[in-house]
Amino acid sequence: MIHRVHGACPHDCPDTCGLITEVENDRAVRLYADPDNPVTKGWLCAKVRPYLDHVYHRDRLLHPLRRVGAKGGGQWRQISWTEALTEIADRWRSVIADYGASAILPYSYSGTIGLVQAGVSAARFWNRLGASQLQRSICGAAAELAVESTLGARWSPPVAELEQTNLVILWGHNPVSTAPHFMPALRRAQKRGCQLVVIDPLRTRSAQGANHYLAPLPGSDGWLAMGLAHLLEKLGLHNESWLENHAVGWLALRERLVPFTPERVARKTGLTERRLSDWPDFMRSANRASSRLPTASIGQKMAARTSVPYAPYRRSPPNTAHPAAAWPIARVATWSGIAKLFSIPVIARRLREPST
């Protein structure tokens, strides 16, 4: 008899699709999208659609292999799980005996291991072992802290909010490839007039469908953020009283923005001053903006998005006890033009003073 198992896609992907797997005699015989999931809407990406082919593929590695020849020689011997685990444990015991447990540095990220393995059981194991501590992602921690301390949490904006958004900014984010279920709603929004701005050094497939595309030089988008903030502040397209009352570090940021003139930012980013000057026009014409910025997010298996789709608000109060609170971070920059908004969590430490 076939029974259906409802689950979620294990990939570290913001769409977090609902899956249904049909199982017969302990074997998955069919896998498809949950038609009732409001984001998945009954279709899966090309990566996951043939999942059962991967699971049951004859080349799939099902047991441990021990290298027996020279490295790169491709010679392997099948061993049991007990042998493999014993060998690993023996080696670790020897490392711990010689150098202490902190000589072991666990380094992994999310992939397809899911929340329990990634965020709970692995941490308990390494803590118990006394291994070195590592913020598991070595690349996203600073961005994660910036987003959390800006917005209170790294929550994804509901896709349905696109219906009411008239400016979407994809900043270093390529949802055509990495969050495909966002795209139909985005294209619908564009058809009814929503402007799409893509900021990415690479002309991605998402950039190809943009109304406005900015390609700053790689590594220069911190300059771009500060330069755009400079322009918005200079033209008064921000909500001064809201920032004074709700943002942490606004006055310091305002001073910090002064030297980020369009001329200097253009030099650093490789963009023309004209392209930068277009920015206030986007903001003037948008009263319901949404921005998506990817950062690693082990906790929520998603590329983090920040979104401030309506009037200035937070989902939770700023966490002033958070370590990031001590950083020279422009933690909230939520601007109000004719209406609102745009969120720029900027790590300004590196941008303290622009060099010429």
Ligand code: SF4
């Ligand atoms: S779009 Fe993302 S969540 Fe959906 S099936 Fe593909 S990888 Fe999984």
